[in-house]
Amino acid sequence: MNEPLSDAAARAGQLLVTAGAWLCAILWLAPLLYAVWASFHGAADETRFSLAAPWTFANYIEAWHAAPFGRYYLNTIVLVIGILIGQLVLSTLAAYAFAMVDFRGSQFAFWLVLVQLIIAPDVLITENYNTMARLGLVDTLTAIGLPFIASAFAIFLLRQTFKSIPKELDEAAELEGCSRLQRLWRVYVPLARPTYVAFALVSVSAHWNTFLWPIVVTNRPEARPLTVGLAIFAGQEAGVSWATLSAATMIIVAPLLIAFLIFQRQFVQSFMRTGIR
Amino acid sequence: MSATLPQAPTRDADLAESPRRRARRATLGGWALIAPSLAIIFAFTLYPIGLSVFDSFTGQGGKLSLEQFSAMADDEILHKVFRNNIVFALFTGPISIVIALAMALWVNGRIRGRGFLRLAFFTPTVLPMVAAASIWLYFYTPGYGPIDTLMHAIGLPGHNWLGDPATALPSIMVVTIWKEAGFFMIFYLAGLQNMPPELEEASMLEGASAWYHFRRVTLPLLMPTTLFVTVVAVTTSFKQVEHIFVMTRGGPDNASSLLLFYIYKVAFTFYDQHYAAILTLVLVLTLLLLAFLQFRFLEKRTHYQ
Numbered sequence: 307m308n309e310p311l312s313d314a315a316a317r318a319g320q321l322l323v324t325a326g327a328w329l330c331a332i333l334w335l336a337p338l339l340y341a342v343w344a345s346f347h348g349a350a351d352e353t354r355f356s357l358a359a360p361w362t363f364a365n366y367i368e369a370w371h372a373a374p375f376g377r378y379y380l381n382t383i384v385l386v387i388g389i390l391i392g393q394l395v396l397s398t399l400a401a402y403a404f405a406m407v408d409f410r411g412s413q414f415a416f417w418l419v420l421v422q423l424i425i426a427p428d429v430l431i432t433e434n435y436n437t438m439a440r441l442g443l444v445d446t447l448t449a450i451g452l453p454f455i456a457s458a459f460a461i462f463l464l465r466q467t468f469k470s471i472p473k474e475l476d477e478a479a480e481l482e483g484c485s486r487l488q489r490l491w492r493v494y495v496p497l498a499r500p501t502y503v504a505f506a507l508v509s510v511s512a513h514w515n516t517f518l519w520p521i522v523v524t525n526r527p528e529a530r531p532l533t534v535g536l537a538i539f540a541g542q543e544a545g546v547s548w549a550t551l552s553a554a555t556m557i558i559v560a561p562l563l564i565a566f567l568i569f570q571r572q573f574v575q576s577f578m579r580t581g582i583r
Numbered sequence: 584m585s586a587t588l589p590q591a592p593t594r595d596a597d598l599a600e601s602p603r604r605r606a607r608r609a610t611l612g613g614w615a616l617i618a619p620s621l622a623i624i625f626a627f628t629l630y631p632i633g634l635s636v637f638d639s640f641t642g643q644g645g646k647l648s649l650e651q652f653s654a655m656a657d658d659e660i661l662h663k664v665f666r667n668n669i670v671f672a673l674f675t676g677p678i679s680i681v682i683a684l685a686m687a688l689w690v691n692g693r694i695r696g697r698g699f700l701r702l703a704f705f706t707p708t709v710l711p712m713v714a715a716a717s718i719w720l721y722f723y724t725p726g727y728g729p730i731d732t733l734m735h736a737i738g739l740p741g742h743n744w745l746g747d748p749a750t751a752l753p754s755i756m757v758v759t760i761w762k763e764a765g766f767f768m769i770f771y772l773a774g775l776q777n778m779p780p781e782l783e784e785a786s787m788l789e790g791a792s793a794w795y796h797f798r799r800v801t802l803p804l805l806m807p808t809t810l811f812v813t814v815v816a817v818t819t820s821f822k823q824v825e826h827i828f829v830m831t832r833g834g835p836d837n838a839s840s841l842l843l844f845y846i847y848k849v850a851f852t853f854y855d856q857h858y859a860a861i862l863t864l865v866l867v868l869t870l871l872l873l874a875f876l877q878f879r880f881l882e883k884r885t886h887y888q
Contacts, residue, residue: 327689328696330682331703334761338706340729341718400620409613410606415621422628424874425867429822429843432850432859433631456623486612515711517825518843522851533713537829540717548721555714566709567702574705578769 345552365553369539372550374527375557378535385451385531386513390506392455400456401464402490406476419458427453428519435522449523450531454513460505467501468494504576507569514562532558632867638860651861660837661862664845667752668821671841675759676816680809682764687771688797704765712762716829719758720745723830745831748838755826755839763819767812774808775801814877821869842866 346361369375403409404416427434434453435444443449471494479489495502517533524530530538536558540551566573642648655661686704690697707715722729723744731741744754778801786796824844827833833840833848840848843866850859 323689323692324694327686327694327700330686330689331696331700334707334765335703337715337718337722337761338710341721396620396623400617403613403616407609407613407616408606409610411610412613415614415617418621418629419617419624421632422624424870425628425632426822427627427631429866429870430628430631430635430863431847432856432863433634434627435850436856437626437631453623453627456620458624461620511709515713517711517713517828518847521828522847533711533825536711536717537713537825540720540829548724551717551721555717559710559714562709562711563706566706570702570705573709574701574769577708577766578773 341552341555344549345556347549349547349549365549366557369550369554369557372546373535373539373554375532375535375554377527378530378532378558381447381529382514382531382533385447386510388447389451389454389513390509392451393457393460393509394502394506396456397460397464398490398495400461401468402494404461405465405468406494419461422456422458423462428516431519431522434519438523443523445524445526445529447529450520450529453519457509460509463501463505464498467498471497501579503572504579507573507576511562511573631863635860635863635867638857639864641857651857654858655861655865660840661845663837664840664842665865667838667840668842671752671756671759672817672820674753675756675763675820676813678756679760679764679767679816680812682760683767683812684771684805684809686764686768687775690768691772691775701768704768706765707762708766710762712823712825713829715758715762716826719754719761719826720830723754745839746835748835751831751835751839755830758826758830759820759823763816767816770808770812771805774805778804811877814873818870818873818877821866821873842869 345365346363347359348362348364400419404412404419438444438449441449443452475493475497476489479493484492515533516531517537520531521534521537524534527535536554539554540546546554639651640647640649642650686700690701690704694700725731725741725743725746730744734741742750744750782800782804783796786800791799821842824841824847827839827841827844831839833844837845842862846859846862846866849855849862
């Protein structure tokens with residue numbers, strides 16, 4: 307008699323938990339879904355959630371023409387790719403040195419590198435702006451990207467990965483007459499591929515989303531990335547209609563969001579693996 | 584003579600000399616490999632930190648002076664902004680952590696639509712903060728924004744959420760919690776997945792309730808994750824300013840301003856570089872302290888495993 311009762315209670319409890327989870331999920335997704343809805347509908351249907359409401363691209367067309375989003379797009383893509391390539395090359399070399407080369411002062415140098423893990427260049431905006439001004443780089447993509455092409459984080463991750471690769475493989479390659487750089491390229495880099503993929507995903511989403519440093523170091527639209535473009539677009543004195551703003555927001559998040567929806571598992575795993583955005 | 588001697592001596596010389604020469608070559612090679620990264624890190628992290636220390640101790644004429652320090656002591660706005668930052672960290676941290684833990688428990692269990700739930704919780708993390716803030720800016724619009732519309736629907740008066748000094752900062756905290764919880768969830772998820780399943784079986788055999796198991800087994804075992812996530816949350820609250828830019832610009836009357844945003848204003852609106860330098864130093868020291876705490880916690884982590 308007791309058994310079925312507690313069984314029913316357990317099932318009711320399970321139902322409650324499921325309902326809570328779903329409520330939370332809907333709450334979490336609602337702002338984004340609402341923005342998607344508003345971006346595809348006329349002002350009259352913004353808050354009328356009817357399937358019969360006509361869908362339209364007008365908001366996107368208006369937003370696209372209201373600000374140089376094409377230029378912003380190009381800037382962001384160039385920036386993200388440029389930074390990633392720089393990071394991969396520089397960090398691979400440094401990580402290899404820290405992991406495999408037993409050299410004097412390596413411990414000290416590693417500590418210097420780790421400082422960047424704690425204090426990122428975009429916290430030091432005043433000083434770095436002055437440096438860029440002195441170099442004559444203000445208002446260029448170089449200024450936005452340069453401080454980030456060295457990444458303590460990538461060095462740290464790759465160093466860990468390289469260290470976990472069996473030494474025998476390295477020795478075997480050495481016996482076959484491979485030079486140090488050849489070994490790095492033929493043995494270490496291919497075996498560290500999962501780390502590279504994880505880091506690349508995190509780096510691209512971090513720099514796609516970066517904002518403070520670009521807004522500090524650019525004054526003209528020619529060098530602005532998408533995030534800064536959107537913030538300026540949203541902050542216009544005259545005000546922007548929600549329909550246009552939601553379309554503009556979708557324009558800047560779409561590539562990353564679509565990539566995330568397709569490669570969900572990799573994204574989550576990369577973020578988990580690296581623990582930083 | 585050299586021709587008649589066999590190879591033995593040279594080999595001896597080689598053995599005696601090679602370790603040192605090898606070491607020298609390794610040192611040269613090592614530094615050459617790290618040089619590009621180190622140069623960039625020096626130019627844009629180490630040098631500016633040093634510069635901010637130096638500038639903090641110099642006055643207008645370039646002489647050694649403590650005037651920046653007294654300016655800081657008298658700066659009411661700074662005190663307010665720092666207080667804001669601490670309040671911000673104290674609320675967004677724990678709340679998003681509790682929500683993150685709930686999310687992880689949900690997604691880790693056998694629940695209907697697990698994949699969808701995980702997707703829903705994690706999606707805000709992928710969005711740029713600028714975009715999230717733009718969306719929420721509309722949500723908070725007084726009069727016709729969705730939140731006010733909802734309030735009207737249940738018979739409550741509307742409210743100028745971002746324009747009222749009492750609600751401006753809390754409103755931004757909500758956005759932060761919404762955006763961060765899913766990110767913290769994945770760390771808890773990792774923690775839960777690493778937990779040996781025998782523990783739950785043992786609890787079940789002992790007849791312990793699910794709540795008891797959670798409180799006495801799961802939660803303590805997740806403690807390292809909680810500490811790690813706490814420090815990350817507090818650190819983020821000192822480094823993130825996009826939402827302030829888009830939603831309030833620190834207003835009204837600095838009610839929603841945070842330290843890094845204030846530094847930006849001092850440097851690029853008031854053009855007071857020396858004062859910005861000492862504020863940067865405060866931020867740098869705060870981040871170093873947090874990193875030190877994190878280091879301690881991460882070391883403790885091993886005791887649990």
